[in-house]
Amino acid sequence: MNSTRTPLYKVGQIKKHFPVLGGILRRTKGYVKALDGVDLEIFRGETIAVIGESGCGKTTLGRMLALLDKPTGGELSFDFGQGLQDVTTLRGADQMRFRKKVQMIFQDPYTSFNPRQRVGAAMDEVLRVHGVKDEAERTVRIMEACEMVNIRPEYLQRYPHEFSGGQRQRLAIARCLATKPELIIADEIVSALDVSIQAQIVNLLLKIQRETGLSFIFVTHDVAVARYVGHRVAVMYLGNVVEILPADSLPEAAEHPYTIALLSAVPSMNPTAKEQRVVLQGEVPSPIDMPSGCAFSTRCPAVMDICRTERPVLKISNISKGDHQVACHLNKGAK
Numbered sequence: 278m279n280s281t282r283t284p285l286y287k288v289g290q291i292k293k294h295f296p297v298l299g300g301i302l303r304r305t306k307g308y309v310k311a312l313d314g315v316d317l318e319i320f321r322g323e324t325i326a327v328i329g330e331s332g333c334g335k336t337t338l339g340r341m342l343a344l345l346d347k348p349t350g351g352e353l354s355f356d357f358g359q360g361l362q363d364v365t366t367l368r369g370a371d372q373m374r375f376r377k378k379v380q381m382i383f384q385d386p387y388t389s390f391n392p393r394q395r396v397g398a399a400m401d402e403v404l405r406v407h408g409v410k411d412e413a414e415r416t417v418r419i420m421e422a423c424e425m426v427n428i429r430p431e432y433l434q435r436y437p438h439e440f441s442g443g444q445r446q447r448l449a450i451a452r453c454l455a456t457k458p459e460l461i462i463a464d465e466i467v468s469a470l471d472v473s474i475q476a477q478i479v480n481l482l483l484k485i486q487r488e489t490g491l492s493f494i495f496v497t498h499d500v501a502v503a504r505y506v507g508h509r510v511a512v513m514y515l516g517n518v519v520e521i522l523p524a525d526s527l528p529e530a531a532e533h534p535y536t537i538a539l540l541s542a543v544p545s546m547n548p549t550a551k552e553q554r555v556v557l558q559g560e561v562p563s564p565i566d567m568p569s570g571c572a573f574s575t576r577c578p579a580v581m582d583i584c585r586t587e588r589p590v591l592k593i594s595n596i597s598k599g600d601h602q603v604a605c606h607l608n609k610g611a612k
């Protein structure tokens with residue numbers, strides 16, 4: 278996006294290293310580097326689709342952004358309206374204010390609804406926790422949110438198990454919307470649903486995005502869905518964002534050899550020639566035993582000497598310029 282605008286949320290070199298314990302004394306043997314220096318800027322009203330294979334750190338990134346877990350290092354700053362402000366040190370009421378603005382939805386919302394509580398009561402409780410003291414206002418907000426996701430008001434008297442997976446996801450979205458957030462982080466929220474229901478939910482999110490101007494981070498392993506919902510697509514590999522570019526420039530504009538390989542494995546992204554398909558060699562390295570230099574260097578078809586020793590950082594693409602960043606030594610002369 279336009280670099281002269283200030284972002285809603287800025288992520289600088291975020292790291293999350295989980296200790297690996299071993300032996301009978303349960304000493305720390307090493308660290309799983311789930312996130313290893315992620316940079317990202319999220320602008321108002323944009324949807325960033327985050328893609329990457331299982332285990333590359335997508336959920337961990339979402340959890341860090343929602344402050345559900347503490348990063349090992351790095352900066353998180355959010356604009357509450359008066360410019361970017363560090364949020365990693367927020368406590369008490371300030372942290373609650375942040376939690377209202379940035380909400381996360383998970384793959385299985387069943388686990389986030391209390392099975393013994395009617396869904397309407399659950400939504401009411403969330404609003405009370407967020408300090409909406411007036412009952413009439415809570416009711417209005419819940420009704421509005423349900424209307425936005427096409428849930429009939431009488432359904433609010435039901436229990437979570439009485440809904441289908443798709444309906445539960447719509448309720449989870451409504452519960453978020455009722456608090457009037459500015460950023461929703463949706464983590465694989467359609468992955469467990471039937472394809473037709475997936476399309477319904479994805480189109481619903483697009484509609485909400487258009488109507489409310491909210492920002493979304495939409496985590497998915499489905500490249501086609503990412504391209505459809507995202508304004509920009511961020512590609513992750515082993516705890517890093519390796520490329521971020523406008524969704525409508527895909528697949529042609531992709532530069533990082535990993536993105537190219539990932540896209541070429543999707544038939545709809547590669548309609549032309551079968552022989553263009555890039556088959557990656559070897560396994561994804563373990564995040565406990567990360568290669569030095571570029572994390573992709575062990576599998577990269579274009580690997581150079583420098584890639585094995587020096588980690589490339591995310592820089593503006595030297596080819597497409599503007600709104601396209603790539604972390605690759607092939608991106609020569611970039612700033």
Ligand SMILES: Nc1ncnc2c1ncn2[C@@H]1O[C@H](COP(=O)(O)OP(=O)(O)O)[C@@H](O)[C@H]1O
Binds near residue numbers: 310332336337
């Ligand atoms: N609580 C945890 N403790 C230890 N390792 C974890 C924990 N959570 C995630 N990981 C590891 O961090 C890496 C990234 O995981 P995750 O963020 O769930 O990836 P994704 O959502 O992209 O599949 C994986 O190697 C995973 O095993």
Ligand SMILES: [Mg+2]
Binds near residue numbers: 337465
């Ligand atoms: Mg995940």
